[in-house]
Amino acid sequence: MADLVKREDENGLAILTFNRPEKLNSLTVGMFRELRAHIAGLRKDDTIGCVVIRGAGKCFSAGHDLADIAEGEEVPSRGWHSETLRMMEKLPKPVIAAVHGHCYTGALEVALAADFILAADNARFGDTHAKWALTPVWGMSQRLPRRVGIATAKRLMFTADMIDADEAVRIGLAEYAVPADSFDTEIRALGQKILANSAFSHAANKRLLEATDGGPLDAGLQWEVMETEGTGPDMQERIAAFASKRK
Known part of the structure; x- marks a missing residue:
């Protein structure tokens, strides 16, 4: 059975990849369980100086798996997803969210827990909690306004609008955008630039x-x-x- 979150190490860079491409990497408890295990391992791994989190296939992630929500997820404890992202956020090494394609709602909450977002020019971001009569419990209400300002966070949360990579850069959600066909190269170049420092x-x-x-x-x-x-x-x-x- 394939890993739901793959880890690949390259010269001090750890790349964690959501690996459910047939479901657009929609996030499940199983995926978070593997993500959490990787995070715990990376905290103790001195051979790794920088971490990238990304998605396999067409996108970063379409967000929290709605089928799982509808069926009623069994999580180890209340706040377990949020706690997992906080663990990632507090890793004592830089964490980059490398986003291409969809990055919606729960996926955006994951990306916001990274130190910053690198976007491919085909990336699309949005918070659709309000579309489904949901409220955030993974960190959206805290991290999004800290990244883009409270008025912009309210606009995105109230409208459930999707924004493209250029708009994400303009509002400060993503740091910069690169062409999709050079995205892999830029991820590794950025990682090595960070690794060259202390x-x-x-x-x-x-x-x-x-x-x-x-x-x-x-x-x-x-x-x-x-x-x-x-x-x-x-x-x-x-x-x-x-x-x-x-x-």
Whole structure:
């Protein structure tokens, strides 16, 4: 039986792929269970410095599987999906959501739990909770307004409109968009660019940004000074390598 979420490692980059393409990668409890296991493994894996989450086939994911919802899902505990995404969000290494094709509702909640979204130019985003008389419990109400602003979040949530990659970039939902035919190349190039920098700094910066997000500026500045994690174990080596290149 094929994995519902595949993991492939490439030179320090871990690529997690939703692998239910015949169902447009619609998200089930089984998929989340495998995603959670991968996240737990990645937290302890020092060979991996960057994580990409993406979808197999035509799209990232069409969202939460409506058939599963209608039948009544059996989840290990209340808030288990949200907890899983929070675990991913708090990984001490950069996490990129690489989105092509559909990225709707539950899938958008997954993508928003990554550090940022890279979009193919054929990506389409939307929150359809209101279309189905649902309310979010995976994080949409918290992460979407933090990413795009509360008024834009309300517009997207109230209208259930679908937006394309260019609009997603314009409102700050996605960082940038690339042609679909060069998407795979860009994913790996971006991953390697991140991996070239300090894993110590990446982890420390994620913790710093998390601790001070949304707080008063003066409190954040004080936190940055007083709670600094200092320098990484490879600082001298990196500086020496730079100096030798200049000579």
